[in-house]
Amino acid sequence: MDNTTISTRLTEQFGARIQRFDSHRGGDVVAYISAADLIEVATFLRDDEMSFSFLENLCGVDYLGRTPRFEVVYHLLSMKNRVRVCLKVGLDATNPTVPTLTGMWQTANYQEREAYDMFGITFTDHPGLDRILMPEDWVGFPQRKDTPLGYEEVAFTFNQAQIDAHKPFAKE
Amino acid sequence: MGLETKAGDMGVVTTSLETVANWGRTNAMWPLLFGLACCAIEMMGAQGANYDLSRFGMEINRASPRQADLIIVAGRVSRKMAPVIRRLYDQMSEPKWVIAMGDCASCGGVFNNYAIVQGVDEVIPVDVYVAGCPPRPEALIDGIVQLHAKVERMKLDGTLRDRAPIHV
Numbered sequence: 001m002d003n004t005t006i007s008t009r010l011t012e013q014f015g016a017r018i019q020r021f022d023s024h025r026g027g028d029v030v031a032y033i034s035a036a037d038l039i040e041v042a043t044f045l046r047d048d049e050m051s052f053s054f055l056e057n058l059c060g061v062d063y064l065g066r067t068p069r070f071e072v073v074y075h076l077l078s079m080k081n082r083v084r085v086c087l088k089v090g091l092d093a094t095n096p097t098v099p100t101l102t103g104m105w106q107t108a109n110y111q112e113r114e115a116y117d118m119f120g121i122t123f124t125d126h127p128g129l130d131r132i133l134m135p136e137d138w139v140g141f142p143q144r145k146d147t148p149l150g151y152e153e154v155a156f157t158f159n160q161a162q163i164d165a166h167k168p169f170a171k172e
Numbered sequence: 173m174g175l176e177t178k179a180g181d182m183g184v185v186t187t188s189l190e191t192v193a194n195w196g197r198t199n200a201m202w203p204l205l206f207g208l209a210c211c212a213i214e215m216m217g218a219q220g221a222n223y224d225l226s227r228f229g230m231e232i233n234r235a236s237p238r239q240a241d242l243i244i245v246a247g248r249v250s251r252k253m254a255p256v257i258r259r260l261y262d263q264m265s266e267p268k269w270v271i272a273m274g275d276c277a278s279c280g281g282v283f284n285n286y287a288i289v290q291g292v293d294e295v296i297p298v299d300v301y302v303a304g305c306p307p308r309p310e311a312l313i314d315g316i317v318q319l320h321a322k323v324e325r326m327k328l329d330g331t332l333r334d335r336a337p338i339h340v
Contacts, residue, residue, distance in 0.1 A: 151285055168294050
């Protein structure tokens, strides 16, 4: 099975609902779809004879300044046919929401929690959408491009005393 | 061969309580079994046969903070880990000491960002900083020897005796 077969079968099944196809340097097929079609497309890819039975990767991306701003990327692997396919779902900046895939692949659970933790993307019907990496009381979503880095000034001899003066040193 | 040949048949040795207490503290200082990142690998190396930390009475890593005197913060401290380290430190019984091992634990190292505490001294008070990324076992052992020198200067009320002046 090659890339053309995958894109042809997807076009036959969904037509214009696949917004466009892409392929980075002739690599795996990338299909851009909308959030509303995600469950349907993923179910088709899994249950069709193409048999994309394994969700390899799920992550969020923030393209600040672009519309749509956010993107959720899914990589599916067909172990039977030894091919991969990539699904990309664009999400708007104000309310990035996408349906969960935990019902289809258990592995989506933690990966969606990570995407929520880092980018604030909401996965509807997720069984427990909590922070997974950052502390529970963390404010903000650290991997969004507009989050400040929160770095500390680098200490040299000339500004060492100045930095130490406002650094919160611990007491006994 | 040992002390008995040096002491002859005196039977009694006089010394100060302070010296005996500090002698005991330095020669049986049990570290907490606690590593955070790659520095912990060097710490394990220091405890292994080649470098043999047990020469300094530190062969027993205690898995419980209540039995440990020393916490070696070996690695980067994330903001999520910081309260855990503080709790471990609070659970250790007095007197207790802290070594910040490596650049990350000392000042944040290369991880100058939102997720890493910029030096574990923001969370717990540090006695000795060991530089290096990661420090070699020799460096850690030197840090421990420095800490022992500090403990030997400790008075019974917990304050530190002045260091002997260094004449150059």
